[in-house]
Amino acid sequence: MKMKTQNIISLFEKHVIPNYNRVPCAITKGSGSWVWDADGKKYFDLFPGWGVSALGHCHPKVVEAIVKQAQELFHMPNNYYTKEQGLLAEMMGTHSGFDGRLFFCNSGAEAAETAIKLARLHTEKEKINIISAENSFHGRTFAAISATGQPNYREGFTPTVPGFIHVPFNDIEAIRAVVDENTCAIMIEPVQGEGGVIPAEKQYLEDVRKLCDEKEIVLIFDEVQTSPGRLGTIFGYQYFGVEPDIMTTAKALAGGLPMGAIMVKPEIALSLKPGTHATTFGGSSIVCAAAMVVFDELINGGLLENINKMADYISKKLVAMKEENLGIKEIRQCGLMIGIELDIAGSAVVRRCLDNGLIINCTHDTVLRMLPAYNITKEEIDFGLDVLKNALSNVPTTTC
Numbered sequence: 001m002k003m004k005t006q007n008i009i010s011l012f013e014k015h016v017i018p019n020y021n022r023v024p025c026a027i028t029k030g031s032g033s034w035v036w037d038a039d040g041k042k043y044f045d046l047f048p049g050w051g052v053s054a055l056g057h058c059h060p061k062v063v064e065a066i067v068k069q070a071q072e073l074f075h076m077p078n079n080y081y082t083k084e085q086g087l088l089a090e091m092m093g094t095h096s097g098f099d100g101r102l103f104f105c106n107s108g109a110e111a112a113e114t115a116i117k118l119a120r121l122h123t124e125k126e127k128i129n130i131i132s133a134e135n136s137f138h139g140r141t142f143a144a145i146s147a148t149g150q151p152n153y154r155e156g157f158t159p160t161v162p163g164f165i166h167v168p169f170n171d172i173e174a175i176r177a178v179v180d181e182n183t184c185a186i187m188i189e190p191v192q193g194e195g196g197v198i199p200a201e202k203q204y205l206e207d208v209r210k211l212c213d214e215k216e217i218v219l220i221f222d223e224v225q226t227s228p229g230r231l232g233t234i235f236g237y238q239y240f241g242v243e244p245d246i247m248t249t250a251k252a253l254a255g256g257l258p259m260g261a262i263m264v265k266p267e268i269a270l271s272l273k274p275g276t277h278a279t280t281f282g283g284s285s286i287v288c289a290a291a292m293v294v295f296d297e298l299i300n301g302g303l304l305e306n307i308n309k310m311a312d313y314i315s316k317k318l319v320a321m322k323e324e325n326l327g328i329k330e331i332r333q334c335g336l337m338i339g340i341e342l343d344i345a346g347s348a349v350v351r352r353c354l355d356n357g358l359i360i361n362c363t364h365d366t367v368l369r370m371l372p373a374y375n376i377t378k379e380e381i382d383f384g385l386d387v388l389k390n391a392l393s394n395v396p397t398t399t400c
């Protein structure tokens with residue numbers, strides 16, 4: 001059935017809970033870094049699925065893997081073994097550098113939830129405190145909003161889960177000041193994503209690692225946005241050269257399908273015993289088959305090389321744009337995770353880009369965020385940044 005944008009929006013107005021501020025645009029088709037709306041308009045997508053469709057929309061190898069798997073087996077519950085889950089765990093664990101053990105779930109928040117539960121299980125009962133960073137984002141479940149270092153996400157939900165302490169990001173002394181005998185874990189995003197693309201300093205992560213080793217504290221990296229591949233390394237912590245004890249991941253993991261995971265050092269993994277945690281859907285064969293394509297492309301398909309090359313290309317172009325007085329205050333970039341801090345409000349820029357066929361995101365009012373597909377080309381980057389430049393040159397300048 002053919003439907004126009006307005007017909008689709010009407011369905012939402014009548015039948016869908018209005019808990020999102022939606023863009024007035026209904027996308028019906030995607031291919032690579034391009035999508036089409038219900039009225040036939042084409043857009044270049046520099047924020048594909050919030051970083052989920054990391055091989056672009058409907059990557060042919062992902063489609064092929066899903067179709068093939070769908071003809072054999074979709075899903076078996078986790079009290080059975082499946083080949084696909086085992087092979088994916090092998091692929092991820094062997095590239096972890098620490099013989100990582102995997103637990104598969106369905107989203108980033110669920111991965112955060114699992115990591116928090118495991119940290120509590122692994123340490124003594126009295127140790128309940130988890131230190132996380134101000135301005136962090138860890139998802140929308142109760143434990144995840146409790147860990148999140150932005151009070152607005154907890155509004156209306158207090159009391160939240162006890163034991164979470166928030167300290168300034170990139171400040172080791174702030175962590176030292178609150179660590180005590182009740183500290184169970186430290187939870188950090190190596191690059192704060194929703195918080196405005198703010199990278200951790202390497203020295204900070206090294207100091208946190210050392211502190212965790214000294215005090216027997218579990219170190220959790222929330223890599224829902226930074227792994228796999230986003231920073232130009234398989235896992236984000238490899239970009240910084242600092243290993244966590246538990247890593248969460250989601251978004252790009254299954255090339256567009258819903259999947260989350262935690263990857264854990266073997267000695268800690270043993271604390272997640274039968275009965276302590278579970279999921280019905282997590283690690284289904286069909287989603288694992290899609291995720292294996294992502295890892296195969298990263299490891300054997302030259303994708304990591306492309307991420308690094310294109311990151312460099314974008315970086316040079318953005319630096320040149322900054323010189324042009326377009327309201328760009330700062331550019332923050334790690335691999336293909338890009339934040340452009342403006343000295344004007346970003347929403348009008350995002351809207352103008354959309355009108356001109358470009359999808360980007362704005363976070364924290366003034367930070368334009370881009371999470372391009374890993375197989376993006378130079379020609380596509382040229383196109384996208386030209387539209388962005390045009391938008392920046394023509395928006396009314398509401399100074400923040």
Ligand SMILES: Cc1ncc(COP(=O)(O)O)c(C=O)c1O
Pocket residue numbers: 107108109110112137138139140189193194222223224225250251
């Ligand atoms: C670092 C981080 N952790 C957790 C989440 C939550 O992931 P999900 O929306 O899949 O639950 C996000 C989502 O943006 C995230 O960026």
